């Protein structure tokens with residue numbers, strides 16, 4: 333019996349589930365899953381004729397970043413005024429036109445930030461300012477005090493939880509009492525701010541996704557009636573998945589039910605606010621848009637309570653990746669990430685969609701091979717179409733978008749470790765040093781690199797690859813070498829080349845002259861005379877480096893009785909590189 337190496341984890345040994353086919357060997361575990369009620373007994377899914385499964389995403393929704401409120405309230409250290417302002421200015425620069433700036437009745441920092449907006453011009457006129465409040469009269473009054481003097485459009489966002497557990501356990505109300513509390517909050521909003529021409533209203537039935545559909549519909553309709561929603565002054569109904577609890581299709585059904593049954597639908601902006609407890613916040617938001625949602629609240633890179641608010645950067649870039657303008661500028665995503673990390677004091681994961689450090693990088697051989705071929709095809713197509721590479725359709729395998737669209741270079745697209753193959757290795761040498769390896773040498777070199785990465789266990793950079801290449805292929809003469817090429821010269825004898833060579837063999841100088849042959853052939857023949865046959869199968873010329881500093885690199889494939897090997901020679905000229913390559917081959921053949 334195999335001893336368990338994880339003493340606190342027990343390999344499931346229980347019964348095979350009833351009816352499981354013979355090929356399914358999974359057993360019942362000891363996880364206490366029975367403690368969690370079946371989701372469909374907790375969520376009332378409305379019965380509807382679904383239209384969302386056949387819809388397509390064709391336009392960006394209205395985006396509302398809530399980093400300064402919902403994101404901020406989830407931070408161990410809420411943002412100080414400088415961080416709030418920096419984040420706000422970033423959002424404005426990116427093109428967000430509606431921004432939830434805080435919960436002004438909750439803290440002096442939030443209140444003061446709203447006052448900063450009132451007293452300065454940090455908010456351009458076309459940016460709508462959203463402020464958040466619970467349905468408590470004194471807090472609504474303070475919220476309205478905070479927005480006095482703001483000339484921008486303002487949204488007062490009122491919320492109260494409506495789901496059964498929250499109603500009974502947290503707020504201590506039944507359905508009707510709670511509706512009255514909400515309406516009373518709605519009336520307070522009207523009393524304090526109803527006359528403010530620049531103000532619109534938003535209502536969120538918190539934990540919408542766990543609330544009975546008919547009840548939440550009734551509450552929402554009562555609010556739009558109370559606030560007299562009209563097309564010219566629409567009310568925002570924001571339907572949060574405050575804690576994700578079911579699969580995204582359930583949320584989509586719930587949203588479509590509201591979309592199809594809300595009163596004054598043309599005077600309602602239907603908004604969603606998914607969280608990410610099940611890791612499906614993005615899917616919930618996307619399906620909700622298919623189901624009729626027009627507006628999405630979330631956080632840039634997905635900070636927020638517990639597992640976060642839905643990530644509106646990923647949502648926007650998902651649209652971009654399918655040909656839809658996200659209406660937000662992500663062309664310098666690393667600057668956006670740096671600012672968001674500074675403000676939240678939280679790091680973005682290296683695998684985070686689009687923005688993570690590793691998300692455009694391939695380590696594995698077959699991916700690298702495909703990407704390399706994809707780049708070659710892309711450049712060729714751009715050239716054939718006579719258009720800039722940034723304009724032609726993107727089809728590079730494994731890269732959903734062109735990293736350049738979001739300000740990334742191609743430097744990190746391919747990185748080499750023990751999982752890599754010839755394609756990636758060749759790509760790095762070529763992109764970093766301009767060295768073009770023929771396919772058979774790629775295969776040979778990959779074996780050497782593999783030995784190196786297996787031995788070190790770590791990644792190898794382009795510089796590292798070049799040094800492995802030099803060690804393997806660029807042999808140099810040593811003191812012990814029995815042969816050395818002392819000098820060579822090529823002269824033109826009435827159109828015919830003459831090659832003159834001086835070879836040092838075991839301390840003896842041998843001069844020879846060769847007419848009508850190339851220098852490589854001449855040197856090979858004189859080496860053969862001295863008992864060192866160098867049988868060259870193929871010769872390739874490339875270069876190392878770019879511009880005037882570049883050197884020639886000659887790559888030789890050589891046959892011996894033991895098999896094929898490769899050597900290289902480097903020099904200021906093609907001739908120097910070639911002679912050096914042949915001498916490298918000779919040194920290998922003479923040992």
Ligand SMILES: CC(=O)SCCNC(=O)CCNC(=O)[C@H](O)C(C)(C)COP(=O)(O)OP(=O)(O)OC[C@H]1O[C@@H](n2cnc3c(N)ncnc32)[C@H](O)[C@@H]1OP(=O)(O)O
Nearest residue numbers: 402405435437438439466467468491492493502503538574
């Ligand atoms: C899903 C969301 O993100 S909701 C937003 C959550 N954000 C925050 O809580 C951050 C800011 N909050 C705060 O600073 C504080 O909670 C404050 C200042 C708003 C209120 O503080 P306190 O008055 O000390 O109340 P506390 O937070 O302890 O409790 C909340 C009270 O408000 C009630 N309440 C909670 N939500 C609401 C609501 N939306 N409308 C009306 N009453 C509410 C609760 O039932 C509780 O009442 P009780 O004291 O009679 O039991």
Ligand SMILES: CC(C)C(=O)C(=O)O
Nearest residue numbers: 491536538539572574
């Ligand atoms: C009240 C709303 C908007 C909210 O933050 C949530 O439900 O998560």
